[in-house]
Amino acid sequence: MDLSDTTEVEVARRAARRRRTGARVALYGLVLAFTGMAAFPFVWATITAFKRNQDLYNRANNPFVFNLDPTLEHVDLLLSGTAFPTFARNTLLVGVLVVAITLALSLPAAYSLARLDMPWGGAMGIAIFFVYLIPPSLLFISLSRVVATLRLQDSVWALVVLYPTITVPVSVWLLMGFFKTIPREIEEQATIDGYSRFGAFARILVPLAFPGIVAVVVFAFTLSASEFIYALAFVARTSEKTISIGVPTELVRGDVFFWQSLQAATVMVAVPIALVFNLFLERFITGFTMGAVKG
Amino acid sequence: MSTPPATAAGTAGTAEPGGRYLLDRKGFLARVMLLPAVVYIVALVAVPFFLAIAYSLSDVTVGDPSFDFVGLRNFATVVGDPTFRRALLNTVLITVVAMALVVVLAKVLALVLVQDFRGKWVVRLLVLLPWTTPTSLATIAWVWLLDSLFSPIDWVLRQLGLLEGNLYWLGNEGLAMTSVIAVQTWRIVPLAAVIIMAGLSAIPSDINDAAKVDGAGFWRTLFEITIPMTLPVIAVATLFGAIVVFTDMAVVFVLTRGGPVDATQVLSSWAFFRGIQGGDLAQGAAIALFLFPVLLVFAVLILRSAKRMEVM
Numbered sequence: 001m002d003l004s005d006t007t008e009v010e011v012a013r014r015a016a017r018r019r020r021t022g023a024r025v026a027l028y029g030l031v032l033a034f035t036g037m038a039a040f041p042f043v044w045a046t047i048t049a050f051k052r053n054q055d056l057y058n059r060a061n062n063p064f065v066f067n068l069d070p071t072l073e074h075v076d077l078l079l080s081g082t083a084f085p086t087f088a089r090n091t092l093l094v095g096v097l098v099v100a101i102t103l104a105l106s107l108p109a110a111y112s113l114a115r116l117d118m119p120w121g122g123a124m125g126i127a128i129f130f131v132y133l134i135p136p137s138l139l140f141i142s143l144s145r146v147v148a149t150l151r152l153q154d155s156v157w158a159l160v161v162l163y164p165t166i167t168v169p170v171s172v173w174l175l176m177g178f179f180k181t182i183p184r185e186i187e188e189q190a191t192i193d194g195y196s197r198f199g200a201f202a203r204i205l206v207p208l209a210f211p212g213i214v215a216v217v218v219f220a221f222t223l224s225a226s227e228f229i230y231a232l233a234f235v236a237r238t239s240e241k242t243i244s245i246g247v248p249t250e251l252v253r254g255d256v257f258f259w260q261s262l263q264a265a266t267v268m269v270a271v272p273i274a275l276v277f278n279l280f281l282e283r284f285i286t287g288f289t290m291g292a293v294k295g
Numbered sequence: 296m297s298t299p300p301a302t303a304a305g306t307a308g309t310a311e312p313g314g315r316y317l318l319d320r321k322g323f324l325a326r327v328m329l330l331p332a333v334v335y336i337v338a339l340v341a342v343p344f345f346l347a348i349a350y351s352l353s354d355v356t357v358g359d360p361s362f363d364f365v366g367l368r369n370f371a372t373v374v375g376d377p378t379f380r381r382a383l384l385n386t387v388l389i390t391v392v393a394m395a396l397v398v399v400l401a402k403v404l405a406l407v408l409v410q411d412f413r414g415k416w417v418v419r420l421l422v423l424l425p426w427t428t429p430t431s432l433a434t435i436a437w438v439w440l441l442d443s444l445f446s447p448i449d450w451v452l453r454q455l456g457l458l459e460g461n462l463y464w465l466g467n468e469g470l471a472m473t474s475v476i477a478v479q480t481w482r483i484v485p486l487a488a489v490i491i492m493a494g495l496s497a498i499p500s501d502i503n504d505a506a507k508v509d510g511a512g513f514w515r516t517l518f519e520i521t522i523p524m525t526l527p528v529i530a531v532a533t534l535f536g537a538i539v540v541f542t543d544m545a546v547v548f549v550l551t552r553g554g555p556v557d558a559t560q561v562l563s564s565w566a567f568f569r570g571i572q573g574g575d576l577a578q579g580a581a582i583a584l585f586l587f588p589v590l591l592v593f594a595v596l597i598l599r600s601a602k603r604m605e606v607m
Contacts (some may be wrong), residue, residue, distance in 0.1 A: 023513070030407045031418055038485065039421040041436040042428075044447060048439060056445070063447040105335055108328035116325035124329070126598065131340055133594045135542035137563035138586050141570040141579040142346035145360065146339070165339045168332055197319045201328075226429035228545035229563065233571050244429040248549050259439055266436050270428035277427045278420045285493040 042270060045263035049075060056259065074260030078251075082258075083238050084265055087246035090156050094242055095221040097160045102167040102220040103213065109168075110175035111201050115187070125176065132169035136229040147234050158234045159242065163227060167220040174219070178212030179205065215283045222273055243269055350580035357574035369581040378557045379582060382565040385472070389561065390541045393479040397536050400480070401487035402529060406521075408488060409495055426485035434549040437478050441465055441550075468558040471551050475559050478550060479540045486539070487532040494528025495521070530600040534593050541593075542586055562586055 047063075048056065050070035061067045078084050113121050113128075143162065144153075152158035182205060190200035206213075224242075231245035238250055247265045251258050277284075351370065354363050373379050408419065425433055440446060441464035452458035464470045502524075506516045522529075544563035547553055553560035553568065560568075562585055570579015 027407065027410055027412060030403065031412060034404055034407060035418050035421045037481070038423075038425050041433070041440050041481075042421075042424055044440055045436040059444060059450070063445065063450050105332040109332035112325045112328040116321050116328075118322070118325045121325075128336075129598070130594055131336055133538060133590055133597075134340055134344060135538070135586070135590070137542045137544060137566065138583050138590075139340065139343045139347060141566060141576055141583055142343045142350055143339075144357075144571060144576070145346070145355075146343055162339060165336060168336065172332065191319075197321070197324055222427065226431075228429075228431050228548070229567070232548070233567065244431045244545075248431045248435055257439075262435055263439060266428070266432045269432055270424055273429075274420050274424050274427045277423055278416070281419065281423070281489070285489060285496065 042267060045266050049260050049264035049267060051260060074258070075264045077258070078261040078264050078268075082261065083241070083246060083250055084243075084261075086239055087241055087243045087250075090240060090246075091225050091242040091244075094156055094159050094163065095224040098163040098167060098224040099217050099220045101160070101164045102171050102216060105164060106168050106171035106175055106216065107206060107209075107213075108201075110172045111179055111205065113172065114176040114179035115184075115201075115205075125173075128169045128172050132166075132173070136166065136227070140229050140233045143230070144233055152234070154235055154237045154240055156235065156240050156242070159224070159227070159231060162230050162234075163220075163224045166227070167216075167223055170219065171216040174215055175209060175212050178209040182208050211283050214280060218276055218280050218284075222277070225269070225273065347580045347584060350577050351584050353577050355576045357576060360576075365577075369577050373578055373581045378560060379565060381557060382553075382560040382562050382582075383585060385559060386541060386561040386563075388472070389476050389479060390537055392476050393483065393540050394533055394537050396476075396480045397483050397487050398529065398533050400484045401491055401532060401536075402522075404484060404488040405491035405495060406517075408492060422488075423485050425482040426489075430482065430543070430545040431549050433482060434478060434546050437474070438465070438550055441474055465551050466555055468555060471555060471559045475547055475550060478546050479543070482546075483536040483540060487536045490532035490535065491525060491528055494525040494532075527600040527603040531597055534597045534600070538590060538593050541589060 044063075047066075050072070051066065052068045052071050052073075055061060055066065055068040058067075109128075112118070113125050118124075147153050147158050147162075150158075150161070152161060186204060186208070187197075187200050190204045191197060195203065226244050227242075228244050231242050232249075235241055235245065238246070241250065243265070247262065247269075251262050251265065349362070352364060352366060353369075354365050355361075404422065408415075408422070412418075440448065443461060443463050443466055446461065446464060448464075449458060449461050452462070462470060464474050502520060503516065506520055511519065542563055544561065544567060547559055547561050547564045548567070551559045553564050562582060566579045566582040569582060570576050573579075
């Protein structure tokens with residue numbers, strides 16, 4: 001009796017261990033599969049960026065290895081022989097200004113909706129959400145006249161003015177979630193300490209919503225860097241283009257693609273953005289949950 | 296205002312001079328703080344939106360911006376055009392197929408990413424790349440991956456003896472559509488997975504623990520707890536992804552320019568070619584407006600799912 005009991009336990013334990021090992025193997029298999037699928041185009045782009053022409057344009061060559069020595073020639077061309085640095089500068093300029101406008105508009109709006117308890121607050125929140133769902137592809141035709149009327153055509157300023165219409169609704173939604181998690185007592189204490197309600201917002205609540213602000217900054221900047229439709233429709237001059245539109249339209253001459261330089265541009269833009277996103281991913285997840293669940 | 300002014304208890308607020316008093320009034324402050332954002336949005340979203348509707352009922356072109364009302368003529372012309380019908384069909388087809396794939400893949404990816412494993416930081420970075428990279432640049436990597444002569448996929452197939460010559464991914468109607476769907480799925484899966492992860496992390500861990508104590512295995516926990524509890528968030532993730540894919544034009548524009556011969560045209564790209572490149576703003580606006588009813592349905596569904604998450 002005693003003996004069979006222990007063997008039974010032993011058998012069960014062994015089965016459990018086998019199941020655990022199986023689960024680990026399955027987990028790592030899935031990890032590899034997903035990483036491979038996601039990263040493959042970028043791996044291929046990275047290899048391509050350093051290839052010599054004679055190596056790249058030979059169908060008999062194994063495309064995944066360097067059949068000839070790698071070269072920096074095409075990265076060099078991208079950085080000193082094309083308008084890529086101009087695109088990068090424009091993208092930074094647009095990004096920084098869009099982030100500033102987005103914060104200036106959405107912080108007060110989010111506070112107003114989250115904290116000032118107006119009877120129309122809820123309806124307004126939903127209205128803002130619907131605005132977020134009106135995409136650029138629906139507006140760019142009529143906006144082309146608006147942009148022309150404002151004399152902003154062919155200028156990065158058109159993008160600086162238009163991108164906040166995409167970022168503000170999302171940011172208001174996100175920041176509302178953050179403001180709602182700050183206990184009301186903190187605000188009441190601040191008013192007792194002599195701050196006006198607005199002073200309490202500016203000096204106490206905004207610093208406390210810092211994680212939300214970081215999420216907004218990352219979101220607004222990456223959106224300005226990736227937006228395509230407005231940039232394509234409103235900016236045609238090379239010196240005013242951003243990366244997302246300049247690279248696909250200017251690094252191709254007629255039918256001649258500068259493949260290595262193009263792929264170098266893709267990787268050089270993709271990796272830093274992904275790094276920043278990865279750093280703030282947890283914040284994004286919290287921001288989204290709070291915005292969605294408590295909004 | 297750098298140091299809070301000392302006020303005697305009990306007199307604070309009411310006894311202050313006018314400006315200070317205004318900054319304390321909730322109703323005034325609520326309106327003033329919301330106003331800039333609302334004015335901005337009304338000017339650059341609401342006005343263009345109604346302008347788009349007006350354009351679609353007019354004969355406005357880039358060359359002749361004078362406004363003449365023509366009723367529903369543009370819609371009749373647009374709908375009678377086989378390229379438009381193809382674009383509408385393609386838009387729906389790409390969205391539906393890509394989202395069906397995204398639901399399954401994103402759910403699995405989210406389950407994987409909440410586990411503990413070695414090198415998680417790097418894995419997360421690589422898995423996020425398709426979504427965080429500007430769409431037009433990520434698509435450029437794909438254009439090269441699917442190159443008519445030098446596609447490495449063709450090379451592998453040739454090495455395996457499965458292929459002679461090349462597949463011409465982007466030159467063949469069916470393969471070009473497959474490619475567009477693949478790129479859309481590829482870039483939306485990380486976004487949907489991140490949203491689902493947010494939902495997974497919101498499941499109280501004591502429910503999972505209780506299930507474990509009651510002897511529920513992995514699959515039972517998955518199908519009887521995790522999936523039902525995350526269903527609303529999966530719906531939200533899918534609908535968000537659907538909106539992104541449904542309205543996107545970067546992928547099609549960079550990958551195929553709508554080709555071969557308009558076989559992969561979608562509503563946004565067709566509106567662009569007609570309205571901006573062709574200069575017929577009225578028809579372009581009419582084409583783009585076909586996006587609207589579907590978006591409205593998506594929005595209502597998202598709000599309903601979000602409400603269900605709240606109830607949970």
